[in-house]
Structures are given as C-alpha cells and as structure tokens.
Amino acid sequence: MLTRGLPLLFALVMLAVPYIPGFPPFWVTLLNFIGLASLVAIGLVVLTGVGGMTSFGQAAFVGFGAYTTAILTTTYGLSPWVSLPVALLFTMLAAVAIGLVTVRLSGHYLPLGTIAWGMAFFYLFGNMQSLGGFNGISGIPPLSVAGVPLYSAHQIYPVVFVAVLLALVLTRNLLDSRTGRAMRALRKGTTAAEAFGINVARTKLAVFVYAAVLAGLSGWLFAHIQRGVTPTAFGLNAGIEYLLMAVVGGAGHLYGALLGAGVVVILKDQLQNILPRLFGAGGNFEMIVFGALLVLGLQFARDGLWPYIARFVPSVRRQVASTTAALPATDRAPAAEVLLDVDGATKTFGGLVAVNNITFEVRSGEILGLLGPNGAGKSTTFNLVTGVAQPTRGEIRLEGKRIDRLPPRLISSLGVARTFQHVKLVPDMTVLENVAIGAHLRTGAGFVAGLLRANRTEEQAIFQEAARNLDRIGLGDEMHQLAGNLSLGSSRLVEIARALCLSPKLLLLDEPAAGLRRFEKEKLARLLQGLRAEGMSILLVEHDMEFVMGLTDRIVVLDFGTKLAEGAPVEIQNNPAVQEAYLGGVL
Ligand SMILES: Nc1ncnc2c1ncn2[C@@H]1O[C@H](COP(=O)(O)OP(=O)(O)OP(=O)(O)O)[C@@H](O)[C@H]1O
Numbered sequence: 001m002l003t004r005g006l007p008l009l010f011a012l013v014m015l016a017v018p019y020i021p022g023f024p025p026f027w028v029t030l031l032n033f034i035g036l037a038s039l040v041a042i043g044l045v046v047l048t049g050v051g052g053m054t055s056f057g058q059a060a061f062v063g064f065g066a067y068t069t070a071i072l073t074t075t076y077g078l079s080p081w082v083s084l085p086v087a088l089l090f091t092m093l094a095a096v097a098i099g100l101v102t103v104r105l106s107g108h109y110l111p112l113g114t115i116a117w118g119m120a121f122f123y124l125f126g127n128m129q130s131l132g133g134f135n136g137i138s139g140i141p142p143l144s145v146a147g148v149p150l151y152s153a154h155q156i157y158p159v160v161f162v163a164v165l166l167a168l169v170l171t172r173n174l175l176d177s178r179t180g181r182a183m184r185a186l187r188k189g190t191t192a193a194e195a196f197g198i199n200v201a202r203t204k205l206a207v208f209v210y211a212a213v214l215a216g217l218s219g220w221l222f223a224h225i226q227r228g229v230t231p232t233a234f235g236l237n238a239g240i241e242y243l244l245m246a247v248v249g250g251a252g253h254l255y256g257a258l259l260g261a262g263v264v265v266i267l268k269d270q271l272q273n274i275l276p277r278l279f280g281a282g283g284n285f286e287m288i289v290f291g292a293l294l295v296l297g298l299q300f301a302r303d304g305l306w307p308y309i310a311r312f313v314p315s316v317r318r319q320v321a322s323t324t325a326a327l328p329a330t331d332r333a334p335a336a337e338v339l340l341d342v343d344g345a346t347k348t349f350g351g352l353v354a355v356n357n358i359t360f361e362v363r364s365g366e367i368l369g370l371l372g373p374n375g376a377g378k379s380t381t382f383n384l385v386t387g388v389a390q391p392t393r394g395e396i397r398l399e400g401k402r403i404d405r406l407p408p409r410l411i412s413s414l415g416v417a418r419t420f421q422h423v424k425l426v427p428d429m430t431v432l433e434n435v436a437i438g439a440h441l442r443t444g445a446g447f448v449a450g451l452l453r454a455n456r457t458e459e460q461a462i463f464q465e466a467a468r469n470l471d472r473i474g475l476g477d478e479m480h481q482l483a484g485n486l487s488l489g490s491s492r493l494v495e496i497a498r499a500l501c502l503s504p505k506l507l508l509l510d511e512p513a514a515g516l517r518r519f520e521k522e523k524l525a526r527l528l529q530g531l532r533a534e535g536m537s538i539l540l541v542e543h544d545m546e547f548v549m550g551l552t553d554r555i556v557v558l559d560f561g562t563k564l565a566e567g568a569p570v571e572i573q574n575n576p577a578v579q580e581a582y583l584g585g586v587l
Pocket residue numbers: 349352353354372373374375376377378379380381421
C-alpha cells in the first residue's frame with residue numbers, strides 16, 4: 001500500500017537520530033551502511049517484488065558505480081561530484097546491455113542468468129589490472145561539501161540520508177504513476193499487461209535499469225565512504241545478501257527495503273560480536289546462525305516483515321476528482337459495418353486442429369455469441385483475434401486491416417479490449433488501480449514524468465475514468481479494496497471495467513457471467529445492451545444459455561474446432577445439429 005506522509009515522518013526521525021547526545025558513533029557508521037544497502041534494496045523491491053524479476057547479481061551494479069568513481073577520482077583527479085553523473089550513466093549503459101539479454105529470460109533461467117553475470121563481474125573486477133586486481137583501488141578521496149571533506153560517519157550521514165530519501169520519494173512517485181502501474185502489472189504474468197498495450201519488454205528493461213542505477217548510486221557513495229574498493233564487496237555473496245534484505249523486509253513493499261536492510265545489517269553485525277563470545281573461538285559462525293534465522297523467519301513471515309508494521313500505518317485513500325477533462329474516446333465505425341472479419345482461420349497445435357477453417361464476422365454495434373462445448377476452440381479463437389496466438393492459416397481483419405500477425409499490444413491499440421476466462425487482475429493493487437491499467441493506451445506520461453510526479457492532470461483523468469467505469473459495472477464502492485479480496489464474480493466485472501477503460505471498438509468477453517448471481521447477470525446484460533447502443537461491438541463466450549439467448553444478436557457455434565452453425569438466437573435454439581452436438585437436445 002502506498003502511504004503518503006510516511007516518508008516525511010520517517011525522514012524527520014531519521015535525520016535527528018544520530019545527533020541525539022550520547023548516540024554511539026559506531027551506530028552512525030552502521031546507519032550509513034544501512035542507508036547504502038537500502039538504496040540497493042529499494043531497487044530490488046522494484047525489480048523483484050514489483051517487476052517479478054529475481055536478481056542475485058545486483059552487487060555487480062554497485063561495483064560499476066564504485067569502480068567508475070574510483071578510477072575517475074584517483075586516476076583522472078575528477079571531483080566525486082563530477083564523477084557522480086558519469087558513474088550513474090556508466091551503470092545505466094551497462095544495465096541496458098546486460099538487461100537486454102537478461103530480461104528476456106523467464107522462469108528459473110532469469111535468476112540463474114543474474115547469478116552468472118554476478119559471478120562473471122566479480123572475476124572481471126578482480127582480474128583487470130587496470131582496476132587493481134583483487135587488491136582493488138585505494139586512496140579514493142572523500143566527498144566534500146563547500147570545501148569541507150566529509151571524513152567521519154556523522155559528517156557523511158546527511159549525504160547518505162538525502163540519497164535514501166530521494167530514492168524513496170522518486171520510487172514512490174514512480175510506482176504510483178502510469179509507468180509504475182505498468183511495472184506492477186508485470187508481476188502476475190505478462191498476458192494481461194500486453195492486452196492493454198503495455199510494452200512488456202521495454203517496461204521490464206526500464207525496471208531493470210532503474211534498479212541498477214540505484215545500486216550504482218550506492219556504489220558511488222560506498223567508494224567515497226570506504227575510500228577504497230575491492231571486488232569482494234561486489235561479488236555473488238553480496239548480491240545474495242542484498243536480495244535477502246529485500247525479501248526479509250518484504251519484497252513487494254517499498255518501505256520493507258529499509259526495514260530489511262536495517263535488520264540484515266544490524267543482525268550480521270551483532271552476531272559477529274556475540275557469537276565468538278558464546279563459542280569462545282573465531283570463525284564465520286554468524287553466517288550459519290544468520291542463515292538459520294532467515295530460513296526460520298521466512299517460514300513465519302513469507303511476505304517479509306513490513307506487512308506486520310504496515311498494519312499500524314494508516315493507509316491513505318486516493319481522492320478521485322470528478323471535474324477533470326475526460327480522456328479522449330475511440331471513434332466508432334458506423335452501425336452494421338463489418339468490424340471484425342475472421343476469414344478461414346485455422347490453428348493447429350502439433351497434430352491437433354484446435355480451430356479449423358472458421359469464418360465469421362462481427363459487425364459494428366452488435367453482440368455476437370461464440371458457443372461450443374468444452375474444448376470446441378472458443379478460447380483459441382479469442383487468442384487468435386487478440387494476437388496471443390497466430391493462425392496457422394487464414395486471415396483476421398479489423399476494419400479491413402490484417403491483424404493476424406500483430407502482437408497483442410498493437411491489436412489493443414486498434415481498439416480491441418478483452419477479459420480473461422481465468423481472471424488476470426493484480427491482487428495487491430486496488431480495484432481502482434487495476435481498472436486504471438485499462439487506460440494505458442489512452443494516456444502517455446512516461447518514466448521521467450512518473451518519477452517527478454509531473455503527470456497529475458493525466459493521472460486524475462485516468463482515475464476519474466476508472467471510477468466512472470467501476471460505477472457502470474456497479475462496483476464503485478469497492479474501488480479502494482485490494483483486487484485480491486474480491487469474489488470471483490466481482491473480479492470478472494472488474495475485468496470488464498478495465499476493458500472499458502480502453503474505450504474499445506470491440507470488446508471480447510470470456511465467460512463474463514460465470515460466478516454471478518441472477519440479479520448481477522441481469523445488471524450485466526443491461527450494461528452490455530447499453531454498450532451496444534453506444535455502438536460498441538461485443539464478442540461473447542459464455543456457457544449460460546439464458547444469458548446468451550436473451551442478449552446476443554447472432555450466435556456462432558463451434559464444435560471440435562469447426563463452425564457448426566451461425567444465426568439468430570432463435571435459429572440456433574431450433575437447430576437440431578446444435579441441440580445434438582452441443583446441448584444434448586436440451587434447448
Ligand atoms: N496451447 C495449446 N497447446 C496445445 N493444445 C491446445 C492449446 N490451447 C488449446 N489447445 C487445445 O485446443 C482445443 C481447443 O481448446 P480451447 O481452449 O480453445 O477450447 P474452448 O472451447 O475454449 O474450451 P473451454 O470452454 O473448456 O475453455 C482443446 O483440445 C485444447 O486442449
């Protein structure tokens with residue numbers, strides 16, 4: 001939950017703490033290290049918790065930032081403040097190059113890929129003599145402000161503090177923006193994100209680069225605090241530790257990054273002190289106990305520690321304005337013109353013909369029902385129309401233009417929106433935020449606008465549109481709920497509201513009435529009739545016969561992937577082949 005006001009409170013307390021009389025200087029050093037680790041962990045929350053990409057290799061980006069400034073300030077004598085933008089830019093370029101390869105990996109291959117380059121860069125740093133080999137680079141100058149070098153932990157603390165605060169505020173802004181919602185939509189798979197026009201590859205890369213730049217900033221600070229760098233600080237072990245911080249704090253929670261960094265840094269330090277006294281000998285006991293404690297902790301708090309604290313933090317409800325100018329709507333084709341033209345579409349999976357030479361049209365302003373028993377090919381047809389799958393043969397045209405080779409993202413930009421048979425909402429986003437994703441293509445604020453919160457008017461218009469569509473489906477009162485708390489029936493309706501936010505010409509609904517009660521179905525039917533009256537075309541897959549017969553203008557029946565019949569509901573009802581094949585004679 002994004003809570004406003006919390007950063008300010010946190011900032012005031014944390015700014016004052018080290019200057020309380022009697023506060024041990026050693027703890028100020030520890031706070032500085034927590035700050036450095038927090039920067040990396042904030043990036044990991046965005047990368048892993050929000051974007052769903054687990055990285056063990058983040059320490060390498062800390063290394064890029066640290067080594068860049070080390071070389072520039074020792075070999076070329078640049079001021080650390082001049083080397084800062086260079087270090088961040090270099091880290092960014094490295095992240096683009098590594099990210100282009102890494103973010104394409106999926107499943108287990110992605111974390112394995114990050115382990116591979118995490119190790120590779122450790123040895124690269126260690127083997128390059130120009131970087132000082134495994135001895136690293138020493139003699140790095142301290143940061144200085146107004147000519148005063150910042151040597152002590154107390155002196156450097158405000159710089160670390162400002163860096164962490166900036167990272168928190170910018171990241172919070174980002175996650176609460178159009179781009180941030182696109183990032184958050186990635187976590188539960190990419191199909192729904194693509195169906196609403198989100199460029200998944202570009203968004204993943206942006207997440208990856210952002211996390212890397214925060215790590216690079218941490219590295220820059222680290223080099224000037226430690227005044228020396230060696231590869232050990234940027235190896236795989238450090239990468240694992242950073243990931244643990246994000247997980248311990250709660251990988252999906254921004255403030256969890258700070259908590260996780262704090263817990264891990266302090267725990268490690270305290271264990272290093274206590275354990276040798278207990279065991280009466282040296283050795284890396286702390287790593288063993290540390291590992292065991294973490295495994296135990298994760299058994300009891302799988303979402304990390306932050307959710308336990310978040311309970312006591314009041315959540316802020318988003319204010320939805322009702323006076324902002326509306327988002328631009330899509331032009332509708334004149335009534336009864338052919339909008340969608342499926343022409344001899346065939347789809348085979350190996351030897352199985354899922355859809356066999358199907359031809360039908362959807363006209364502007366009509367509701368077409370697609371019926372058929374389980375496995376008849378309805379979902380496959382949906383996937384062909386929306387670009388999730390491509391036909392083996394045949395053509396699909398929208399307003400006369402071929403769309404059967406286009407990706408889902410481009411098909412949705414032509415005015416095609418859909419719901420899913422298996423609901424695809426992001427459970428830890430509010431209902432309103434989920435629906436707002438539907439308006440992605442009607443708006444344009446980018447990454448930087450999101451970071452700087454320069455997108456407020458557009459954001460208001462998006463949420464106004466989302467709230468309007470939630471009201472239309474009768475769930476306006478649920479807008480501040482987390483989507484994961486909704487019943488299945490309500491979730492299906494929320495998917496319709498999300499699709500309406502795209503202002504589609506063609507709306508594809510996959511079993512929208514499943515899980516709804518009778519009066520809810522009647523309400524849904526009235527809504528769909530209203531949309532038809534506005535000129536929207538609807539392609540509807542539904543098992544509820546009463547619902548389909550009362551609502552649709554025409555029906556296409558599929559059986560074993562082949563078109564069995566097409567006609568008005570009453571014709572379909574009286575068609576003996578349909579009765580026999582599909583309904584076993586009950587119509
Ligand atoms: N990706 C795939 N790989 C292999 N076979 C598939 C794939 N997708 C669908 N099929 C097969 O194609 C046929 C049609 O499936 P489809 O899901 O389109 O039917 P449906 O009419 O939507 O059924 P239901 O009402 O159960 O969802 C089925 O035999 C199914 O097993």
